[in-house]
Amino acid sequence: MSPPIVLSFGGGTNSVAILVEAVRRGLHIDAILFADTGGEMPETYRYLWELQPWLERHGLPSVTVVRGSFRGGDYTLEEHSLRLQRMPSKAYGRKSCSVRFKIQPQDKWRNSWAPAQEAWARGEKVVSITGYDADEPWRAKHKEDDKYTYSYPLIDWRMGREECAHAIMRAGIALPGKSACFYCPSSRPAEVAKLAASHPDLFGRGLAMEEAAAPTMRGAVRGLGSNFSWRSVGESVRTQAALPIARDIDDDCGCYDGARDADRILAPDYCGSFKSIVPLPRESSADWPLARDWAGTTGPGWLQDDLFGGVA
Numbered sequence: 001m002s003p004p005i006v007l008s009f010g011g012g013t014n015s016v017a018i019l020v021e022a023v024r025r026g027l028h029i030d031a032i033l034f035a036d037t038g039g040e041m042p043e044t045y046r047y048l049w050e051l052q053p054w055l056e057r058h059g060l061p062s063v064t065v066v067r068g069s070f071r072g073g074d075y076t077l078e079e080h081s082l083r084l085q086r087m088p089s090k091a092y093g094r095k096s097c098s099v100r101f102k103i104q105p106q107d108k109w110r111n112s113w114a115p116a117q118e119a120w121a122r123g124e125k126v127v128s129i130t131g132y133d134a135d136e137p138w139r140a141k142h143k144e145d146d147k148y149t150y151s152y153p154l155i156d157w158r159m160g161r162e163e164c165a166h167a168i169m170r171a172g173i174a175l176p177g178k179s180a181c182f183y184c185p186s187s188r189p190a191e192v193a194k195l196a197a198s199h200p201d202l203f204g205r206g207l208a209m210e211e212a213a214a215p216t217m218r219g220a221v222r223g224l225g226s227n228f229s230w231r232s233v234g235e236s237v238r239t240q241a242a243l244p245i246a247r248d249i250d251d252d253c254g255c256y257d258g259a260r261d262a263d264r265i266l267a268p269d270y271c272g273s274f275k276s277i278v279p280l281p282r283e284s285s286a287d288w289p290l291a292r293d294w295a296g297t298t299g300p301g302w303l304q305d306d307l308f309g310g311v312a
């Protein structure tokens with residue numbers, strides 16, 4: 001019996017290219033895992049939904065969505081950030097947001113997945129596929145551990161980002177957009193300005209996260225963009241001034257397409273310690289304001305009044 005194969009599906013170009021090539025090359029995949037932080041772009045959620053019939057037609061498993069949890073319920077990174085009055089850890093130069101909301105939910109699911117348990121009982125390892133491509137071979141640093149053999153087929157197939165995009169187009173399916181949280185601190189000023197224009201509600205939610213974290217900002221951290229604030233981007237958009245200049249932080253967030261290189265030892269720093277939490281606004285976690293409660297709002301009042309002339 002061959003070991004089970006599970007794909008960490010990030011919802012972006014690389015992981016869709018793996019699916020397309022898996023079909024073309026006859027690579028078997030047993031499970032496709034998507035870790036939903038609760039803050040993906042609406043286009044990503046729609047893409048996932050529309051991908052399902054294609055998967056079914058080609059004999060691939062449906063996408064299994066896993067989420068972060070707290071006190072037995074689903075828990076989003078946005079809730080977590082608002083509750084702790086902290087921005088996603090990427091804003092502070094760390095990666096524990098992806099550990100807590102992407103890697104750990106997938107680990108938890110795989111640990112209780114029967115084919116994985118059976119393989120481990122037989123002394124075998126589960127094959128974990130990640131979508132690093134041939135343009136970024138240095139990221140494929142994990143080869144195996146006690147439970148997994150890590151596989152990077154795009155590197156083996158010598159497919160860089162461009163080849164991935166071509167493979168998807170050749171398969172006749174739409175290219176996915178960038179897959180990341182809409183409030184990701186890795187977003188550049190131009191991307192934030194684009195979000196403000198295309199999704200003012202999401203931009204407002206990002207501003208709300210930034211405002212909530214204002215009391216805990218220190219040193220070079222100026223806002224949700226790490227070294228620039230989203231508020232400054234909003235003001236630039238309104239006055240048509242130049243966008244803030246931002247020093248480059250990492251080019252990507254480290255968790256696109258199922259990346260696992262986030263430093264696990266950082267996780268407790270942001271996600272495991274609740275020393276700095278703000279008081280719970282309501283009786284139980286089930287009653288906390290969920291991300292969906294923010295949908296359709298424009299965030300802080302000044303945004304609605306000042307920046308977009310009441311655009312909702």
Ligand code: SF4
Pocket residue numbers: 037077088089090095097098101102179180181183184185186253254255256
């Ligand atoms: S996309 Fe950005 S904000 Fe979301 S988990 Fe990854 S690093 Fe954190």
